[in-house]
Amino acid sequence: MKILSAIAITAFLAYxxxxxxxxxxxxxxxxxxIVSVAIHQKPGKAFLSGFLGLFLLWAGxxxxxxxxxxxxxxxxxxQILPLGGSYLVLILVTGIVGGLVSGFAALTGSxxxxxx
Amino acid sequence: MRIVPFLISGLCTVGLVxxxxxxxxxxxxKTPRLGYFLSPQHGFWQNAEAANTGFDADLKFSDxxxxxxxxxxxxxxxxxxxxxxxxxxxxxxxxxxxFRLWQMEFQTHVAAGRLSEIVGxxxxxxxxxxxxLGMVYGAEQSMAxxxxxPEMKATVQAYSDGVNAYIQSLKPEQIPFxxxxxxxxxxxxxxxxxxxxxxxxxxxxxxxxxxxxxQMTNAKNYFGYDDFNKLYPNVQDSLDPIIPxxxxxxxxxxxxxxxxxxxxxxxNKNKIISGSxxxxxxxxxxxxxxxxxxxSGSKTKSGRxxxxxxxxxxxxLPSLWYEVQIxxxxxxxxxxxxxxxxxxxxxxxxxxxWGVTNAGRDVIDYxxxxxxxxxxxxxxxxxDWVKAEQRTETIKIKGKPDLVEKIAITVFGxxxxxxxxxxxxxxxxxxxxxxxxxxxxxGLQTFYELDRAKNYNDYQKAISGWLCPGQNFAFASKAGxxxxxxxxxxVARWKRQGDAIMPGTDSSxxxxxxxxxxxxxxxxxxxxxxxxxxxxxxxDSTYPYYLGAANSFPLYxxxxxxxxxxxxxxxxxxxxxHLQMExxxxxxxxxxxxxxxxxxxxxxxxxxxxxIDILKSWNLRGDASEKGATVFKCIWDSLETEVxxxxxxxxxxxxxxxxxxxxxxxxxxxxxxxxADNINTANKTESIRDDVMAAVKKASGxxxxxxDEGKLEWAKSKxxxxxxxxxxxxxxxxxxxIGGGTHMINATKDMHGPSWRMIVHLTDEIEAYGVYxxxxxxxxxxKYYDTFVDSWATGKYYRILFIKKEAAAKSDKMKWxxxxxxx
Numbered sequence: 001m002k003i004l005s006a007i008a009i010t011a012f013l014a015y016x017x018x019x020x021x022x023x024x025x026x027x028x029x030x031x032x033x034i035v036s037v038a039i040h041q042k043p044g045k046a047f048l049s050g051f052l053g054l055f056l057l058w059a060g061x062x063x064x065x066x067x068x069x070x071x072x073x074x075x076x077x078x079q080i081l082p083l084g085g086s087y088l089v090l091i092l093v094t095g096i097v098g099g100l101v102s103g104f105a106a107l108t109g110s111x112x113x114x115x116x
Numbered sequence: 117m118r119i120v121p122f123l124i125s126g127l128c129t130v131g132l133v134x135x136x137x138x139x140x141x142x143x144x145x146k147t148p149r150l151g152y153f154l155s156p157q158h159g160f161w162q163n164a165e166a167a168n169t170g171f172d173a174d175l176k177f178s179d180x181x182x183x184x185x186x187x188x189x190x191x192x193x194x195x196x197x198x199x200x201x202x203x204x205x206x207x208x209x210x211x212x213x214x215f216r217l218w219q220m221e222f223q224t225h226v227a228a229g230r231l232s233e234i235v236g237x238x239x240x241x242x243x244x245x246x247x248x249l250g251m252v253y254g255a256e257q258s259m260a261x262x263x264x265x266p267e268m269k270a271t272v273q274a275y276s277d278g279v280n281a282y283i284q285s286l287k288p289e290q291i292p293f294x295x296x297x298x299x300x301x302x303x304x305x306x307x308x309x310x311x312x313x314x315x316x317x318x319x320x321x322x323x324x325x326x327x328x329x330x331q332m333t334n335a336k337n338y339f340g341y342d343d344f345n346k347l348y349p350n351v352q353d354s355l356d357p358i359i360p361x362x363x364x365x366x367x368x369x370x371x372x373x374x375x376x377x378x379x380x381x382x383x384n385k386n387k388i389i390s391g392s393x394x395x396x397x398x399x400x401x402x403x404x405x406x407x408x409x410x411x412s413g414s415k416t417k418s419g420r421x422x423x424x425x426x427x428x429x430x431x432x433l434p435s436l437w438y439e440v441q442i443x444x445x446x447x448x449x450x451x452x453x454x455x456x457x458x459x460x461x462x463x464x465x466x467x468x469x470w471g472v473t474n475a476g477r478d479v480i481d482y483x484x485x486x487x488x489x490x491x492x493x494x495x496x497x498x499x500d501w502v503k504a505e506q507r508t509e510t511i512k513i514k515g516k517p518d519l520v521e522k523i524a525i526t527v528f529g530x531x532x533x534x535x536x537x538x539x540x541x542x543x544x545x546x547x548x549x550x551x552x553x554x555x556x557x558x559g560l561q562t563f564y565e566l567d568r569a570k571n572y573n574d575y576q577k578a579i580s581g582w583l584c585p586g587q588n589f590a591f592a593s594k595a596g597x598x599x600x601x602x603x604x605x606x607v608a609r610w611k612r613q614g615d616a617i618m619p620g621t622d623s624s625x626x627x628x629x630x631x632x633x634x635x636x637x638x639x640x641x642x643x644x645x646x647x648x649x650x651x652x653x654x655x656d657s658t659y660p661y662y663l664g665a666a667n668s669f670p671l672y673x674x675x676x677x678x679x680x681x682x683x684x685x686x687x688x689x690x691x692x693x694h695l696q697m698e699x700x701x702x703x704x705x706x707x708x709x710x711x712x713x714x715x716x717x718x719x720x721x722x723x724x725x726x727x728i729d730i731l732k733s734w735n736l737r738g739d740a741s742e743k744g745a746t747v748f749k750c751i752w753d754s755l756e757t758e759v760x761x762x763x764x765x766x767x768x769x770x771x772x773x774x775x776x777x778x779x780x781x782x783x784x785x786x787x788x789x790x791x792a793d794n795i796n797t798a799n800k801t802e803s804i805r806d807d808v809m810a811a812v813k814k815a816s817g818x819x820x821x822x823x824d825e826g827k828l829e830w831a832k833s834k835x836x837x838x839x840x841x842x843x844x845x846x847x848x849x850x851x852x853x854i855g856g857g858t859h860m861i862n863a864t865k866d867m868h869g870p871s872w873r874m875i876v877h878l879t880d881e882i883e884a885y886g887v888y889x890x891x892x893x894x895x896x897x898x899k900y901y902d903t904f905v906d907s908w909a910t911g912k913y914y915r916i917l918f919i920k921k922e923a924a925a926k927s928d929k930m931k932w933x934x935x936x937x938x939x
Binding site: 015018019021022024025026029033043057058061062065066068069070072073074075076077079080081085093094097098100101104105107108111112 | 132155287
């Protein structure tokens, strides 16, 4: 259950950090690191928690925005980037990018405390 | 703590953030900062506007003098009801910014030569060109002039304040999509930017000469005057001018006199010299033009006038135009406005309607200057060294040091080309540019007054101060008047003055005056019951001033418009819709018989014969599905190449090709046209017949390719598209199924065409229709981004909602309500 609460708190704090949009987009690096220090897990699990926390948050928010927008913008951006015009791929890429950064931050946090 | 893995994963995190936080260079340009761009709370997802977004708002701004109500209709057109005029412009600025901010800033950055600042040194040639042409200089002149008028100063300031009120209200994540894509931020708006935008329009509509005068000089030098005069004539046989032939003109107020040495020094008669100047990086489209006409009640079913206008410009997303109704106690006006400028530019009010087309007159010239040395401090003028003013223009370049342009200002104007800004063919010449857009203008005041005009006299007064770009202002009123006037600051020229670079070492080649406004071509309530213009020459050759070389004036749209209007009666607004979408090609009507006359069918292959059969049975229309239109264009283009290609490729310097009308008119009257001969074949003299047959064979190759690709139909081979201003395909609308094209009333070419179609029927309750190829929102993430494009392509119009405030409050067409108050 530890991993679930780590994921949930990672996502929640990243969301809160993201509300302050005059701060950079990577504000969650700090919160994800703190979460993995506070809820200590083995490196693999810490990475997974950090990754999933942001993956779910970013992909989820993107999914909501995209549904309300009826894919108008995502279809265009997915051609510019280029991702074959697929909004689904774009949402996944969004989640993976956030997830990777957060995962590495959490991994870093887990190495801060000696594992038992 | 495990120090090594900690450090490694920490470095990975920092590295990943760093990479995702920078713009990466790819083969085709730069990526956005991907982490930022993809972040759902910061980046582009924030611009994905919910399809059911509402636009209701209660806004408070201390700058406002009174209350403003804005009703947004189902097409997202704002209907602004303001207690005070000045507040209406504040709110117009706010709404322009809310829906078009990026575009407004980008277009003024283009005009100001500031693209390098946001996209890097790739755009430096464009920036230098605009700086050196004096775009900023001209905007400053006009602004200084307009600020002497307290009413106009306050109007432009209020508009600017409204734009800034919106910019200041923006949270970081709310900036428009393109800022995030290119990674920069909006800056504050200023009144100067409005004047820069007006300069951009002046450039687009009058500055082809900045390029063609150089090319015409090359042609004059290469061919010698006699051939030059044949290739670029100043009359057109089939011209149907704006003011009908046979109109008598009064004694001119100015009689421009050519300098005594004009034949030897300027026209280089009987002499061929070499060396000259080069292409500009930006060339305004040759067919920047338009149609407008007004028919009087005698020709309409209702007995009331109808006015129509469709300005032809480059087709872009977001559109150049933004529809708006502005209603205050002083006026109630609807029409198309420019995001970037206050007021309605083309439209109608409770009493009158007006529309514009480009006059196409030559108002830009080059003078060849002599400077003492490359410091550009002294130039030779009228037998003396004269001190030049010095102007510096600093171009900021993203990721590079600034570039400082030093520009000398002479009695003629800024020295655009010099030894520091040149290319192989300018040869280090000092070329000063004289352009009416540099003179202190008052453009906005004309629209401000037209918005309020009640009758013919108000219209005349409003346009009398209009200087640049020269326009044909068509007019119709509820009172039953129709009129047209070509208005602008037009140079009183002697014949051929300014078609090419002129000597600038003394005053003999200077402009001798601006034609008095009351001598400009005009017509009110003519017996024929209509007025029209389509960028053709405004008068026949009995008009006492030289209009400029005929190749500046498209010929055929005017002919077909007048032919149609003269036989139409009991006209309705719907008839006018069909007329604006008319795809009949009068040029092809005249050219096809010439082609067929010279085609020897016996020598054609089976495939060539098949294409000629399509041409023969073609109905002369550029409708979307017509194959004959593609066949005709391919053969005609090939013929031009056969006739001109040999002569024109001999000269390394660029030269303007003669007009299609010049070639056609020569083929019609001269069956032994000298230029038909291919000068590369020494022992053979080709005839027109040889050229036409060669053209048919060449065209067949291209037509075969089109046929293989399934693109023989006209709309497919023409391939009309509306590019995003950044030319990003995903943000553009491509492959539109629309007919029309060059020479046709529906002048829709591949990237250029009717940018706003308007029809105003001046009945008691005005019946108006409009459509433009875009949408009210500039946000690619909005469903209102390209709402009108499909209607525009298929010739559908929207019935314009032009209503009073009380009715607006109750109308079920009004979807949203915004209020603007000061407390």
